[in-house]
Amino acid sequence: MNLMIQQIINSVGQVLLGKEVEVKLAVTCLLAHGHLLIEDLPGMGKTTLAQCLARVLGLEYERVQFTSDLLPADILGAAIFNRESSSFKFLKGPIFTQVLLADEINRTTPKTQSALLEAMEERQVTIEGQTRPLPEPFFVIATQNPLSQAGTYPLPESQLDRFLMRITLGYPNRATEQQLFKGVDPRKRLQQMEPVIDLPKLAQLQALVDEVNATDQLLDYLQRLVDFTRSDESFSYGLSPRGAMAWLRAGKAWALLNGREHLLPDDIQQVMPSVVGHRVRGVHSHGVNGKLEKRRSLVDHLLTSVDVLAAS
Amino acid sequence: MTTQSASQGAQSYSGSSAGKFASNSVSRNSLGWIFVAQGVSILPLFLFMPLWLLAIWLFAIITRIQIYRGVWPYPGNVLKLCIGLAGVAGLYWSFGGSVSVEPMIGFLLLSFVLKLVEVRRRVDVLVVLYIGFVAVAAQLLLSQTFRMSLYAVLSCVVLLAALQSVFQHRALSPFKQVRDAFMLLLKAVPVMLILFLLMPRLGQFWAVPSMQGAAKTGFSETMSPGDFSRLIQSDDIVFRATFKTAALPPPRERYWRGLVMEQFDGRRWQRFGANWSQVTFGARSAESPMKEWELKSKSDTGKLSNLEHLAEQDKTYHYSVLMEPHNYHWLFVLMAPIEAFSQNMKPRFNPNFLLVNTVPVATRSTYEVLSLPSYRIGATAPNSKQISRNLVLPERGNERARALAKQWREEGARGQELIDRALALYRQSFTYTLQPPQLGANAVDEFLFSTQRGFCEHFASSFVYLMRAAGVPARVVVGYLGGEVKEGGYMVVRQSDAHAWAEVWLPKEGWVRVDPTSAVSPLRIERALHEAVGEDEASMVGGALLRINALRWLSLARNKMEELDYLWQTSVLGYDSEQQAGFFKKYLGGTDPWRLGLFFVAGIGALLLLYYVFSLIKHPAKNQAPELKLLRQVLRVLEKGGLHRQPGETLLAFNERLKNSRPDIAHEFGAIVELYQQVAYQGKNEKLIDLHTRVKQGFSYKAR
Structure with a gap:
């Protein structure tokens, strides 16, 4: 089992050089049944990572480029009148897939962004009064540009909360960059990529995540962390129960990824920035969509203020 | 585009400087709290201050708001100096350049409100709010009633809430903030109580200088027809008397003497002496009755027997009087005072058997008096000057009254018979009314022979005139008659109880009180004024409307408030070193320093222990793994x-x-x-x- 996970990470790592931690986080997110938001400047490899993941997992995927004139129907699908049979026929949109690559999600209007709300949380879509289930599994991997860029619409909190994780990639380091220059174009490698696991195995892995053991002491630590976001003055609002559950699940997946069947405080801490960062807002208004450093310092504040060990 | 420009704006404050800016500048929330807290703490001061200070305050608020909105800049130093100097000049002009408490408080108020335009950073907010506490102390300097004390506590709560808001990152609802401040104050109450009980009462280091232009209340040094009808429209409390002896004086004995008037100009009575001479002239220590009074107990004709003996036999009234400031010298006593004592005043006896204070009574004060109800005064060795000046009449005027007195005298009436004749005259056809007709220059004649309708001052004035004309020394006494007995066993005397009566000197009898009003309206002597006059006139008496009409609950509430005020004054403000020693003796068994120390340490220690135990119960320790x-x-x-x-x-x-x-x-x-x-x-x-x-x-x- 462990080998399989390692293989996934290695495969992606071959395309996305020098980003082990980010790749691990992304895989963690998928194992934890969560949607992933990748935020960074253009050209940092967001789309590459998303495509890699879809390929490696051997899932059917669709890519939607979000633009400012995109409409909900473009994603969800629409009923079209068929003249021959004199009836409406529903044409499925790109959302009916296993992995949806929502590229540059914040370039579109809030109206279209919201089309994803139901799909992401309940894994179904309701069009013209009819509810249709989405395929299983269903992942949304979205990429977005930092908000300071021109022509972006910030995602509403409700939408952000539906992403289990938000990760950033950042510039590659020197060695990696040089390797990039010398090596094969990542795009070519991407096309050569083969699926590492199949659907049943993925389901098996996802089931294992739920098996990871979290003791009372650990849950106590997690609860104190969550409580801190709700009571401390530097947070203008705290983590929701959904956010707290997501955190626990992400931690479990991270533990599994590290070959453990029990959760350690370290797991909780290591997924903290990507799980908590987009769900809380600091008082001084560098909120969920605020600048990166601000979010970091808020998460750091949380990390350093809550004692790992229960109070004596 | 808007998002872009906003984000660019945000970028101009980078990193830590943005945090510093946020923490140092004054937030909208705390600015609002300053306005409210300042307003609450200075509001009562405006009752005593010139109103242009209010305008300056509003100006400061508007300026500060405009600064906050970025419309106006902070005023420069020159401008601030000009405003400040103008304010000081205004204070000088308003108070006539006098140096007393009020201009000083005015100065405090001026600088307090002007400080508002200087509030730039959070530190300044703290300064303003701390001055707010000083303003609260100033409130108590100006008025010490129970209501004001309650208001001072409220001001403290609001100030505390405002102080909290300075340190908050997150805006809380005002209600919650005030509640928190109140809880904070509540937690301090036990410690405050211990300190209150224990701290040495050093008495007054300094007296509050008398307020400039403070209104004088009650009757004045002169009495003309119509004065009293105005006075009795007021319902204000003049004083409260608590009797320490078991028996209260019966209603007909409740004559509280205030001032004696001996000079008459045909219409107006005034006290003897030139205008510049004080009523305290010739007064001496009130430790014992003045020798020239010749005060004797009525039962034994010899010397006044020793006081302890009298007190044991319950022949004296021992009472303490808590009086409202009236800004005159005189105090009120029942006849005849033997001894008077006060902690915060210097009461003295004067030759007219009055109790006077050396300075006008400008603050609420207490004094204790021992009075002898059955007395004989000034009988054996008459003060010839006093007797002769009480026979003087104006050279002309009021001829008919003069003639009537002369006629009585020629018919052989002397002393008591003259008094009886005069009282009989009143009883014949006179009416006691609150709406007496206007009287001209010959007031006594007009009253006696034509209008025959009058109030107490008409009766007292004409009676004394008749007596003097008939050769009996007589004078007018003004003061209060009556007193409403409250549940607490004390008596409340109001302005509506104001009364004037006469004193007549008879050989062997000395000075005797005669109340001509009693001949016309015996009810007035037994009951309160509003019950003595007709229904149509009762409403003219201050407060009577409340007492008799459907607004009874209002009067009940007001009574309750007055009662609380009295309790507050006697048990809290009046807690002096003597009461403190009594408390120590009663509850600590003595005044030894070790007892006080133990009480202090144990009291505060017990409180802390209580808090600790409470916190243990509230947050029990978890069982550690x-x-x-x-x-x-x-x-x-x-x-x-x-x-x-x-x-x-x-x-x-x-x-x-x-x-x-x-x-x-x-x-x-x-x-x-x-x-x-x-x-x-x-x-x-x-x-x-x-x-x-x-x-x-x-x-x-x-x-x-």
Whole structure:
């Protein structure tokens, strides 16, 4: 089992050089049944990572480029009148897939962004009064540009909360960059990529995540962390129960990824920035969509203020 | 585009400077709180201050708001100086350049409100709010009623709430903030009580200088027809008397003497002496009756027997009077005063058997008096000057009255018979009314022979005139008649109880009180004024409307308030060193320093213990897991060696750190961490024994 996970990470790592931690986080997110938001400047490899993941997992995927004139129907699908049979026929949109690559999600209007709300949380879509289930599994991997860029619409909190994780990639380091220059174009490698696991195995892995053991002491630590976001003055609002559950699940997946069947405080801490960062807002208004450093310092504040060990 | 420009704006404050800016500048929330807190703490001061200060305050608020909105800049130093100087000049002009408490408070108020335009940073907010507490103290300097004390507490609550708002990052609802401040104050109450009971009462270091232009209340040094009808429209309390002797004087004995008037110009009575001479002229210490009074007990014709003896036989009234400031010298006593004493005043007796204070009574004060109800005064050795000036009449005017008196005298009437004749005259056809007709220059004649309708001052004035014309020394006494007995056993006397009566000197009898009003309206003597006059006139008496009409609950509420005020004054403001000693004796068994010390320490200690116990009950200690206890032992050992784990640091991370700094310990510690994690995070409880042995096997030694 462990080998399989390692293989996934290695495969992606071959395309996305020098980003082990980010790749691990992304895989963690998928194992934890969560949607992933990748935020960074253009050209940092967001789309590459998303495509890699879809390929490696051997899932059917669709890519939607979000633009400012995109409409909900473009994603969800629409009923079209068929003249021959004199009836409406529903044409499925790109959302009916296993992995949806929502590229540059914040370039579109809030109206279209919201089309994803139901799909992401309940894994179904309701069009013209009819509810249709989405395929299983269903992942949304979205990429977005930092908000300071021109022509972006910030995602509403409700939408952000539906992403289990938000990760950033950042510039590659020197060695990696040089390797990039010398090596094969990542795009070519991407096309050569083969699926590492199949659907049943993925389901098996996802089931294992739920098996990871979290003791009372650990849950106590997690609860104190969550409580801190709700009571401390530097947070203008705290983590929701959904956010707290997501955190626990992400931690479990991270533990599994590290070959453990029990959760350690370290797991909780290591997924903290990507799980908590987009769900809380600091008082001084560098909120969920605020600048990166601000979010970091808020998460750091949380990390350093809550004692790992229960109070004596 | 808007998002872009906003984000660019945000970028101009980078990193830490933005945080500093936020923490230093005054937020909208705390600015609002300053306005409210300042307003609450200075509002009552405006009752005593010129109103243009209010305008300056509003100006300061508007300026500060405009500064906040970025419309106006902060005023420059020159402008501020100009405004300040103008304010000081205005104060000088308003108070006529006098140096007393009020201009000083005015100055405080001026600087307080002007400080508002200077509030730039959070530190300034603190300064303004601290001055607010001084303003609260100034409130109490100007008025010390129960209501004002309540208001002062309220001001403190609002100020505290405002202080809290300065330190808050998140805006709370105002209600919650005020409630928090109130709870804060409430927690301080027990300590405040202990300090109140225990701190030495040093008495007054300084007296509050008399207020400039403070309104004089009650009757004045002169009495013309119509004065009293105006006076009795007021319902204000003049004084309260608490009797320490068991029996209260019966209603017909409740004549509270205030001032004696001996000079008459045909229409107006006034006290004897030039205008510049004080009523205190010739007054002497009130420790014992003046010798020239010739005061004797009525029962035994000899010397006044010793006071203790009289007191034992309950022949005296011992009472303390709490009087409202009236800004005159005179105090009120029942006849005949034997002894008077006060802690915060200097009462003296004057030759007219009056009790006077050396300075006008400008604050609420208390004095105690011992009075002898059955007395004989000034009988044996008449003061010839006093007798002769009480026979003087104006040279002309009021001829008919003069003639009538002369006629009585020629018919052989003397002394008591003259009095009886005069009273009989009143009884014939006179009417007691609150609406007497206007009287001209010959007021006495007009009253006696044509209008025959009058109020107490008409009767007293004409009676004394008749007596003097008939050769009997007589004078007018003004004061209060009556007193409403309250549940607490004390008596309340109001302005509506104002009364004027006469005193007549008879040989062998001395000075005798005669109340001509009683001849016309006996009810007035027995009951309160509003019950004595007709229904149509009763409404003219102050407060009567409330007492008799449907607004009874309002009068009840007001009575309750007056009662509370009295209690507040006697038990809180009046808590002096004597009462303190009494308290110590009663509850601590003595005034030894060790008792006080013990009470102080034990009292505060008990409170702290109470808080502690309460917090224990509220937040009970959790049962610590055994593995955590063991781990903490290890961590303590490491801490002694200077190796501290940060709160947010996991054990693994800590061990990693140790590997770099103290590899010798890291190995051993790593094993313990491994075991601990197995127990705590893997649920392998069986490993607890291993952990136990590991820890007990002397990790401590290795750490050193």
